[in-house]
Amino acid sequence: MIPQFFGNADAPLYGVYLPPKATPRDAGVVLCYPFGQEYMRAHRAYRQLALLLSKKGYHVLRFDYRGTGDSSGDIEDGVTAQDWIDDVGLAVNELRESTGVSSIAVVGLRLGALIAGVACAARNDIDQLIVWDPILDGFEYEHELLQEISNEKPSMWGGPSSGNLHDTEGSIHFNGFRLTQKFRESMRKLSLRDARPTTVKKILQAVSHEAPGFTDLKAAWQSHPGYRYQLAPAPHDWNYVDNFGGILLPQPVIQAIVNAMD
Amino acid sequence: MKERALRIGKPTPLIGIASEPDNFNPDLPAVLILNSGVMHHVGTCRLSVKIARAIADKGLLVVRFDFSGIGDSEPRRGALSFEESSIAETREVMDYLQKTRGISQFILYGLCSGADASYCTGLADERVVGMMKIDPYCYRTWQYSLRYYVPLLFHMDRWQSFLSKKIARVVGGKKDKAPNEIAGVDEQYFEVPTYTRRFPPRDQVAEGLRKLVARDVSVFVAFTGGEPEYLYLNQYRQSFRDVDFRNLLRVDYYPEANHIITQLDYQPRIVAGIADWVLNVARGRIANPDANKTAAA
Numbered sequence: 289m290i291p292q293f294f295g296n297a298d299a300p301l302y303g304v305y306l307p308p309k310a311t312p313r314d315a316g317v318v319l320c321y322p323f324g325q326e327y328m329r330a331h332r333a334y335r336q337l338a339l340l341l342s343k344k345g346y347h348v349l350r351f352d353y354r355g356t357g358d359s360s361g362d363i364e365d366g367v368t369a370q371d372w373i374d375d376v377g378l379a380v381n382e383l384r385e386s387t388g389v390s391s392i393a394v395v396g397l398r399l400g401a402l403i404a405g406v407a408c409a410a411r412n413d414i415d416q417l418i419v420w421d422p423i424l425d426g427f428e429y430e431h432e433l434l435q436e437i438s439n440e441k442p443s444m445w446g447g448p449s450s451g452n453l454h455d456t457e458g459s460i461h462f463n464g465f466r467l468t469q470k471f472r473e474s475m476r477k478l479s480l481r482d483a484r485p486t487t488v489k490k491i492l493q494a495v496s497h498e499a500p501g502f503t504d505l506k507a508a509w510q511s512h513p514g515y516r517y518q519l520a521p522a523p524h525d526w527n528y529v530d531n532f533g534g535i536l537l538p539q540p541v542i543q544a545i546v547n548a549m550d
Numbered sequence: 551m552k553e554r555a556l557r558i559g560k561p562t563p564l565i566g567i568a569s570e571p572d573n574f575n576p577d578l579p580a581v582l583i584l585n586s587g588v589m590h591h592v593g594t595c596r597l598s599v600k601i602a603r604a605i606a607d608k609g610l611l612v613v614r615f616d617f618s619g620i621g622d623s624e625p626r627r628g629a630l631s632f633e634e635s636s637i638a639e640t641r642e643v644m645d646y647l648q649k650t651r652g653i654s655q656f657i658l659y660g661l662c663s664g665a666d667a668s669y670c671t672g673l674a675d676e677r678v679v680g681m682m683k684i685d686p687y688c689y690r691t692w693q694y695s696l697r698y699y700v701p702l703l704f705h706m707d708r709w710q711s712f713l714s715k716k717i718a719r720v721v722g723g724k725k726d727k728a729p730n731e732i733a734g735v736d737e738q739y740f741e742v743p744t745y746t747r748r749f750p751p752r753d754q755v756a757e758g759l760r761k762l763v764a765r766d767v768s769v770f771v772a773f774t775g776g777e778p779e780y781l782y783l784n785q786y787r788q789s790f791r792d793v794d795f796r797n798l799l800r801v802d803y804y805p806e807a808n809h810i811i812t813q814l815d816y817q818p819r820i821v822a823g824i825a826d827w828v829l830n831v832a833r834g835r836i837a838n839p840d841a842n843k844t845a846a847a
Binding site: 289290291292293300302304325328331332335352356357358360447448449450451452461463464465466522523525528534535536537538539 | 553554555556557565567588589590591592594595596599621622623624730735736738739740741774775776805806807808810811812813814815816817
């Protein structure tokens with residue numbers, strides 16, 4: 289694993305490049321993380337996915353959007369969802385230029401799938417898009433988080449609360465991370481249903497469970513000649529927080545994605 | 551402040567990020583931020599990043615890195631337990647910084663298992679001059695018992711729950727649920743740290759703390775409301791009445807915060823508190839690098 293900073297020197301992004309561990313292909317994969325606690329919990333699964341892809345000969349780059357992970361800044365610095373879409377572009381360019389690969393695939397999980405999908409639709413140089421348990425649009429994601437907050441039960445016996453709330457400035461506090469009003473406004477403009485990744489040759493919608501939204505996206509995208517839908521049943525609660533630091537490793541989906549990369 | 555990715559050691563490097571202050575001074579201690587459980591070096595709720603940047607802005611070099619097999623560091627071959635490898639790898643990072651940057655004093659930060667690794671490394675390596683630990687080893691006092699058991703009397707549901715657990719353990723040999731069972735996730739899809747946290751006997755830790763005090767190591771311990779074994783601010787001092795901390799100990803208690811501090815309103819307070827404490831310790835060290843009698847409390 290080769291950790292590196294790339295992109296704008298004033299606001300660098302952090303990524304980890306994994307070179308091929310088999311006969312190198314002329315192809316690279318960019319992995320786009322989900323947001324917040326889901327990012328923390330998905331790190332292990334992404335590391336494993338990257339490793340399996342590298343064993344198939346792919347160049348792999350997983351990276352942190354600005355204001356997240358090890359990348360510069362903070363989401364409170366006025367970061368928008370469009371910035372993250374731009375960051376996907378920077379990561380794609382970085383992988384292409386640093387390795388010289390001709391073909392690029394982009395994988396995104398949850399909010400990362402929405403960001404990746406919109407980013408790929410705006411470009412004409414992406415060969416494959418894989419959306420894993422995708423968030424369909426910004427409204428849906430906001431609704432999901434707000435619903436979780438309103439359903440939250442008070443902690444038993446007066447212990448500390450989660451701190452999840454919707455504050456007076458319009459930010460959502462969720463499991464230790466903040467989704468600012470500015471970010472939310474920009475995120476609401478994003479929709480996978482409306483995104484038309486027509487120049488992408490292959491699309492895989494990999495899902496760990498059935499959900500109405502996944503079916504909606506399937507309906508919107510299935511006319512694409514390279515579209516495929518795959519159900520790989522696996523646990524999917526990326527927001528689960530405990531005191532043990534337990535994290536998900538949903539092997540069936542990881543394997544489905546790796547298999548789709550043949 | 552600038553940040554740089556590090557690869558420390560061969561053939562399987564430890565991956566880390568150095569937060570470098572604008573005016574680097576090798577006479578000041580560097581701060582190492584250790585993993586908590588299997589969370590990578592970004593830290594729970596990105597706290598390690600926030601702490602590292604806040605400290606670097608005050609002029610100290612900070613490195614947050616992943617132990618082998620965690621986060622971005624690949625597993626290393628060998629038969630060392632986590633308890634052993636965490637000490638060895640923290641020392642390896644200290645060696646690296648001593649060799650490449652001329653730093654000879656270090657302050658360690660860790661939460662939960664990271665706190666345990668900080669303590670154990672501090673005992674093993676005299677270059678450690680300070681340690682900041684969140685939810686470290688702690689021990690009950692009579693006041694703890696009072697605060698824990700008396701409220702039980704007024705809450706029948708808690709009392710019933712307490713008794714039923716005790717009875718189930720005695721009668722049925724009932725064990726605590728595994729983390730994956732609590733999460734409701736099949737074991738094969740759920741990873742938990744290999745490190746099983748067990749508090750050493752109190753006397754053993756008291757002895758260790760006396761050794762640290764004898765070396766003038768500054769210690770900052772903070773407890774959250776997520777640590778069920780800790781119930782009030784002075785519990786730490788009272789549980790170690792037989793240790794004369796002089797002015798080397800600071801204790802904070804954040805009862806409204808949970809173990810991984812998801813409360814966003816709390817985070818800045820904690821980050822600022824740690825950065826200020828680290829700066830005070832560092833200033834004390836640079837003012838008196840040999841005897842190091844000055845410390846923050």
